[in-house]
Structures are given as C-alpha cells and as structure tokens.
Amino acid sequence: MSDNGCGFPAPGLHSFLFQPIATVGGFEFNKVMLLALITTVLVIGFFYAAFGKAKVVPGKLQMVGEAGYDFVRRGIVYETLGKKEGEKYVPFMVSLFFFIWIMNIWSVIPLAQFPVSSIIAYPMVLAAIVYITWVALTFKRHGFVGAFKNFTGYDKSLGAVLPLVMVIEFFSNLLVRPFTHAVRLFANMFAGHLMLVMFTVASWYLLNGWMIPAAGVSFAMTMAMIVFELFVQAVQAYVFVLLACSYIQGALAEHH
Amino acid sequence: MIANLVQLAAEEEQNPLLPPGPELLVGTIAFAIVFFFFWKKLLPNINKVLEERRAAIEGGIEEAETMKVEAQSVLEQYKAQLAEARHEAARLRQEAQEQGAALIAEMRAEGQRQREEIVAAGHAQIEADRKAAASALRQDVGKLATELAGKLVGESLEDHARQSRVIDRFLDELDQKAEAAR
Numbered sequence A: 001m002s003d004n005g006c007g008f009p010a011p012g013l014h015s016f017l018f019q020p021i022a023t024v025g026g027f028e029f030n031k032v033m034l035l036a037l038i039t040t041v042l043v044i045g046f047f048y049a050a051f052g053k054a055k056v057v058p059g060k061l062q063m064v065g066e067a068g069y070d071f072v073r074r075g076i077v078y079e080t081l082g083k084k085e086g087e088k089y090v091p092f093m094v095s096l097f098f099f100i101w102i103m104n105i106w107s108v109i110p111l112a113q114f115p116v117s118s119i120i121a122y123p124m125v126l127a128a129i130v131y132i133t134w135v136a137l138t139f140k141r142h143g144f145v146g147a148f149k150n151f152t153g154y155d156k157s158l159g160a161v162l163p164l165v166m167v168i169e170f171f172s173n174l175l176v177r178p179f180t181h182a183v184r185l186f187a188n189m190f191a192g193h194l195m196l197v198m199f200t201v202a203s204w205y206l207l208n209g210w211m212i213p214a215a216g217v218s219f220a221m222t223m224a225m226i227v228f229e230l231f232v233q234a235v236q237a238y239v240f241v242l243l244a245c246s247y248i249q250g251a252l253a254e255h256h
Numbered sequence B: 001m002i003a004n005l006v007q008l009a010a011e012e013e014q015n016p017l018l019p020p021g022p023e024l025l026v027g028t029i030a031f032a033i034v035f036f037f038f039w040k041k042l043l044p045n046i047n048k049v050l051e052e053r054r055a056a057i058e059g060g061i062e063e064a065e066t067m068k069v070e071a072q073s074v075l076e077q078y079k080a081q082l083a084e085a086r087h088e089a090a091r092l093r094q095e096a097q098e099q100g101a102a103l104i105a106e107m108r109a110e111g112q113r114q115r116e117e118i119v120a121a122g123h124a125q126i127e128a129d130r131k132a133a134a135s136a137l138r139q140d141v142g143k144l145a146t147e148l149a150g151k152l153v154g155e156s157l158e159d160h161a162r163q164s165r166v167i168d169r170f171l172d173e174l175d176q177k178a179e180a181a182r
Helices: A031-051 A060-108 A121-152 A156-205 A209-252 B002-010 B021-153 B161-181
Strands: A022-024 A027-029
Touching: A031 A060, A031 B021, A060 A121, A060 A156, A060 A209, A060 B021, A121 A156, A121 A209, A121 B021, A156 A209, B021 B161
Parallel strands: none
Antiparallel strands: A022 A027
C-alpha cells in the first residue's frame, strides 16, 4: 500500500505479490500456489465424483461432467482436429480446459479472489507444454526439412518474397506464438483482477460523507465486473484450448 | 502522480512478465497431476461407459428393428390367412349355393315325380273305383230294373236269358250316350 496523496490505495503490481504463507526448506509457499494445488484437487475431485463410478444411465453429477467433457471433446477437439486425429489429444485438452477455467474462476471466489492464471508462470507452463507438443509433432510428422517448411510456410509460388515470408512466418510461429498464447490468458486475467480490485477498493474508499452515491456506483460496477469476469474466464479457457488445438492441427497439416 | 511514479520505480524490479521459478514448478506439478488422472483413469472410465451406452442404444434400435420386421411378417401372414379364409368362405358359400340349387332341383324333380305317381295312382284308383262302381251299378241297376220290370209285369223274368241281354244292351247304349256326351 502506498500513499499517493489522497489516501486511495490504488491497485497495482503489488496486488500480484504475495507473502509466503509457509516456508518449507527455503521453498516459499504462497497463496497462489495453494490455489493452484486446490485447483488440481477440485478438478480431479469433481471428475472423480462424476466419472469414478460412471454408469450407463448417468446420475446428475455424471451428466454435468459428461456435458463438460463433451463440450471440449466435440466442441473443440473434434471440430478442429477431427475424430480420428483428435482422439489422442482429448485427455490433454480436457484437462487443460478445466484446469485453466478453475484457475481463472478463483478471481471471483470469496476469500481466494485471485485468478491463478494472472501470475505469468502458470499460463507459461501450460503454453510451453502445448508448444513442445506441437513442435515435436511437426518434426515427427514431416521430418526435419518438412517441419522446417511447415514452420516457415514454404511456398514456391510466392517467388521473390518467399525469403521474407519465411523469416516472418518462422518468427511468428516459433517465437511469437507461444508468447502470445501465454500472455493472452495472463493479460486477460491480470486486467480483470485489476478492475475488480479497483472497483472493490473504491466502493470501500468512497463510502463516507457525500461520496456515498459514488460508492454505490462503484459497488454496482464491481457486481457487473464479476459477471463480466465470469464470462471472460470461460472464454479465455476456451480460447486457450482452441488455440492449442489449432496449433496441433497446423502441425498435422500437409504443407501446401 | 509523483508518488505513483515513485511507487512504480520501487516496483521496477517486479516484472509481471517474468515468471518466478517456484511458481513454474508448482504450475507444472498441478497440471501434470490433473492430466495424469484424466488420461489414465477418468476419461478411459467415462469413454467405456459412453461406448456401452452407445452400444446399448444401438442394440435397442436394432432390436426394435427386428421386432418391427417380425411384426410386419406376422401381419402379412395374418393378412394372407385372412384372404385365404375369405376365399375359402366364398368358395364354400358358392359350393353350398350350388349344392342347394342342385338339391332343390332334385327335390323338385322328386316332388314332381311323386306328385305324378300319386296323381297316376289316384287316377288308377279312381278308374278302378269307377269301373267297380260302374259294374256294381250296372248289376244293381240291372237287378233293380229287372225287379221293377218283374213287378210291373207281375211275373219273374229272372231266369230269362234274354232279359240280361236286353239289360246289357240297354246299359251299353247308356254308356255310349255318356261317352258321346263327354
């Protein structure tokens, strides 16, 4: 917290720093790590309850689980990769989607109130796994030269501009792509959290004297932002998985 | 504003795009656990069930299909049987009608024959009766006439052979007259 003249504790980068809640052998364990691990427990716990003793005639929980599973499997993986090629990637994409979604949802859960994915490390890890997957797949599918052509968008018909295109494509595919993939998720959650914190703190800060109506507006904005964030959280999880699928699709595609 | 800048300067060492090492480790582990569970346990589980459900539904559809075909064939069979029965009934009716007609014709012929027989017998009987009556009458009339004549002439003419001839002749004349009148 800093004093900026009027005493308003504006949110900033410091809102994304956490003191360790426990230190185990020099390893500082903070709130975000705890939330990440709870995410794991929640996702596995829910799907274990839903699918652990799956029945042909599903119960309510299994039905919800199946709806979520089907959404990722049919709605994302089969749509982009097709049933035949996509089947292999279904477990990865399903776990990716629900893991990211729950990490995002922490943003609006009381007490937690912090999206795990607004710490760049988490999106980065996931984007790196996706990156390794599709790059390795490209080499496996097309061989070394084929993979290089795939990365650079090699196309003879381009003629003189081909070298330029190849440089741009190589740069864009191999260097920018993983970065944007991770930052897209991170930045959305980061900005969303900043907005939520700002309106929440403002509605508390403005709650005195003649400023009370403004506090009301700020509070209403907080509520609106929570609804909006719920939407953004789901969309970002969806986009992340959709992009992962489309990268893999690019790796599988025959170069043109 | 200046205070803001000071704050930013103080936080310059914190770059939100530079990942802290421990977080990378925790994130990797957290996701790896989720992925492992989905991959090894949960999705195979649910896929098996979904496959079973698909098979069950398809089996149900298949069963319904066979039952439908069966029902169709049974219906066809029944229809054929019904048509056959109708045909048979029509045939029987026709036959019965023919038989009935033949029977009636036969009965009629028989009746006719019997009637004719009866009539013939009646005629013969009547004829015989008539003949008997005529002969009896002839004798009676002859006797009566003779008696009457005897009485009239006062003497018996019974033994007289001519008498009978006279009577017979007379009666024959009567017969002839009757024949002619008829």
